[in-house]
Amino acid sequence: MKRTLHFVFLLGFIALTYYSCKKQDDDFIINKDLKADSIIRISSIQPATAFADSNSKIIIRVQINSYTDSAVNVTLTTSSGIINSKSRSESMRVNVNRYADFILTSGHTPGPVTLRATVLGTFYRDTILTFAKAYPDTVLVYPEAYTVTMNSSVAASIQLIRKIGRPSFGQTIFLSSLDANGNNLGRFTYGGTYSPGETITASFSPPVDYVGKVVLQATVLREDGTRIIGKNTIDIQ
Incomplete structure (x- = not known):
């Protein structure tokens, strides 16, 4: 019973946060009392800039709400490069601290790269990193x-x-x-x-x-x- 109430509370919290965000001129305006990052966010990128040499490794940490069930999967999608040596879109289960670390291997095209972190198939956050041009030695x-x-x-x-x-x-x-x-x-x-x-x-x-x-x-x-x-x-x- 306690777990059921917890889950209902979580759904209500997510729904409230979601509808507190509105899109205006392609920018999200957040209700002053709630933050979109309370649902899901890309909490760290190490390093922030990598070479487009088809070899550089970047660790992308995706964090979700601390009240969410630890069994929840999150998905990371990239516009360039390969995630976890498999594809451009991979899913992982968060750990007990409610985050998952993905490894992005850089592509060979320099310039901005869009990352999207998604949870429950609906809630997502985007961010951009840069692949710097890799020159020959x-x-x-x-x-x-x-x-x-x-x-x-x-x-x-x-x-x-x-x-x-x-x-x-x-x-x-x-x-x-x-x-x-x-x-x-x-x-x-x-x-x-x-x-x-x-x-x-x-x-x-x-x-x-x-x-x-x-x-x-x-x-x-x-x-x-x-x-x-x-x-x-x-x-x-």
């Missing part, structure tokens, strides 16, 4: 051949390497081919877009009848203006 350029016949094109493979995880989508990459004095020479180009973990295929075409050494260079530009450069030299004979 090293850029590797591998020409198909190091000695090339005059007027012949040569293919090259370019890889962006990161010590932990993979570089994010959205890298700004410039290719250049230079003579011994650093002047642009011929055309070094690639098609398509960069995908994390994939090799970029490029092609160099020398000027007509040119003979000599050429530096094939790939440059990744960071948002702060600094650069990560990889290069290799071929000899046209």
